[in-house]
Amino acid sequence: MAVAKTSVLVLDCTEPEKLADFYARFLGGEPRTGAGPDYIEIVEPQGIRLAIRRDHGAAPASWPRPDDSQQAHLHFLVAEDDMDAAEREAISLGARPLETKDNGGPFDVRRYADPAGHPFVLAASEGHGVT
Helix, strand or coil: CCCCCCCCEEEEECCHHHHHHHHHHHHCCEEEECCCCCEEEEECCCCCEEEEEECCCCCCCCCCCCCCCCCCCEEEEECHHHHHHHHHHHHHCCCEEEECCCCCCCCCEEEEECCCCCEEEEEECCCCCCC
16 A cells, blocks of 8 residues: 655755745745745645755756756646736746747647746646646
8 A cells, every 4th residue: 555645846946935936926826935944835726836945056957958858847738728828927927938939729838947947838738627
């Protein structure tokens, strides 16, 4: 029998307060300080849990990385009709576009970096529970 578990994705950065504010506003969640000020968890009404942890030596990820593969990124599903609004929201909160191309339709994927440099995508999702 498996022991009950829950998971939280933790992003390291040098300024957790700023990054937690970005994700709380972007996801419509609430930032909650953990056991100490260097760990902030974002709790979102739909169940997304994301934490930000201070790492004084954190360096932004590079994308694209021509010499090796990208190891991880966040993937946010967005209703196809809401992609442009989600893009405007992300950029207005401090996201930086990483790849711009003529997007649209059910296979629309747009790549960004959050204010600390972590890569993420907005991906169109039709009929996958995104409302």
